[in-house]
Amino acid sequence: MKTTEIRDLIDFISKSGLNEVNIETKELKLSVKREPDQKVFKSTPVMTQAAVAPVAAVAPAATPALAPKAETAAPVAAGKKTVEIKSPMIGTFYRSSTPDTPSFVQVGDKVSKGQTVCIIEAMKLFNEIESEVSGTIVKAMIENASPVEYDQVLFVVEPD
Known part of the structure; x- marks a missing residue:
């Protein structure tokens, strides 16, 4: 090294x-x-590999070719305040814990503070990313199994 x-x-x-x-x-x-x-x-709690070991065996099998596209909603109405959920680290973004399970959140879903919205894999550690605000997901900015950078916007949320 x-x-x-x-x-x-x-x-x-x-x-x-x-x-x-x-x-x-x-x-x-x-x-x-x-x-x-x-x-x-x-910005969010980080889970260790031992806590998410069942995920580690399955999640890397996801391939970008089979991944669903990032969802987008109609532009947010003017004057409405939104909050961005950003990546706290560099890694690979996953919308669900395994390729066969539904996404943690979809555009239009209500989320509460502390709710898991995605997973970011970094160096074989799977970190659950939690919402820092309660509200409605209005835009998903990243496609499943895509690389993300530190501080990159993952979701846009309209607070309650």
Whole structure:
């Protein structure tokens, strides 16, 4: 592993809010830890691999060719306030926990604060992304199984 890759990994870990990550390959064994009381930007809870192990076995099988297109609704009426749900990390966006299950949310669905709206896979960890606001999904910005960047808009919500 190159020094730049290790730096990128450490940056990713600090932005994700994780306190410990262990990576082991044939050539490398890497363990990164930090003190839990350090301040980190964290917009949503991050689940560990152990908590979502059943998902890990199935979700990577999704292929972009078979993925449904991102849904869009009619433009939001002028004057209505909307809130964006953004990606807290770099990874792969999944609308459901497995390819055979329905999406967590669809355009037009009501969501409540803390409700899971999608999963983002990053380094074989599946992180449930929760809504930070209660309201109605008015626009889905990302297609299933697509790569996402840090702070990229995933959904647009019209608050209640």
